[in-house]
Amino acid sequence: EAGVTQFPSHSVIEKGQTVTLRCDPISGHDNLYWYRRVMGKEIKFLLHFVKESKQDESGMPNNRFLAERTGGTYSTLKVQPAELEDSGVYFCASSQDLVTQYFGPGTRLLVL
């Protein structure tokens, strides 16, 4: 069974540009999460989808971040416009229950 996949694995953009990260969860997992790790800090929760509905976006830093999950399958996280402090590793996770979350390999974003 394929795990959680994320694309791209790396992205280097300039401040002010737009970047879109994609996550494909494990097939059949209704729950999808985004997390972020900024250098030197802990992994932090961003938001939680159940199917196509946002259940909790309390961790989203500001309105430059937009997450979608069309059709309840894959999800995208768009950062527009990107700022220097958005650099970090963005992880996606999925689960059938709420506790056992399976993480993808992450997208490493560098904003210059």
Place this chain on the structure above:
Amino acid sequence: QKEVEQDPGPLSVPEGAIVSLNCTYSNSAFQYFMWYRQYSRKGPELLMYTYSSGNKEDGRFTAQVDKSSKYISLFIRDSQPSDSATYLCAMPSGGSNYKLTFGKGTLLTVNP
């Protein structure tokens, strides 16, 4: 005070040693306690979790929770070079079972 504190190490041990990894937490409402393992350039992988207090064993790994001290531990017996990774403790917070709060992670190296 951070909700979850974890000594980042690094920790270096010889092959075969018993490893003890620890976290403290401040929120007495935490009920689930997870340990993730993260290899370099990979996403976190759930090793095991416990609910409430007590011990849980899985092969060479034992997770221990002491709710009275707000202290959790992961023990690795007969450590192997393949155990070299970053170990992260995590707990669902904010009254949810899904919003994981992570420690910073402890980098472990097991030397052959």
